[in-house]
Amino acid sequence: MTRNGKIARLSKVVREELNRRIDNSEQGKSLVTWLNSLPEVQAITTAALGGKPIREQNLSEWKKGGYLDWQARQERQSLSGSWNKRLRTWVPCWKRRRLTGTFRSC
Secondary structure, eight states: OOOOGGGGGGHHHHHHHHHHHTTTTHHHHHHHHHHHHSSHHHHHHHHHHHHHHHHOHHHHHHHHHHHHHHHHHHHHHHHHHHHHHHHHHHHHHHHHHHHHHHOOOO
């Protein structure tokens, strides 16, 4: 799903940092202050948003959408990584058993 709110218009780098800060339970007011202090955010709010800064309401909306999407991606990547790790250990073991004709565990 494509997001189109104020925060969704920010660069991926800024959104990633924001999501990490949300994940670390940083408070909304300090997040909004931090975002609005960034030159990139100031440029976007001036050029595309009529000079209106990001508000806590925008952050609240992001937490219900973009942040949840980010959390789901993080979870998928984590699960994928653990499966890849298991496969890396299992495949060599399987090849060894097939080559040697033994069925003992590796």
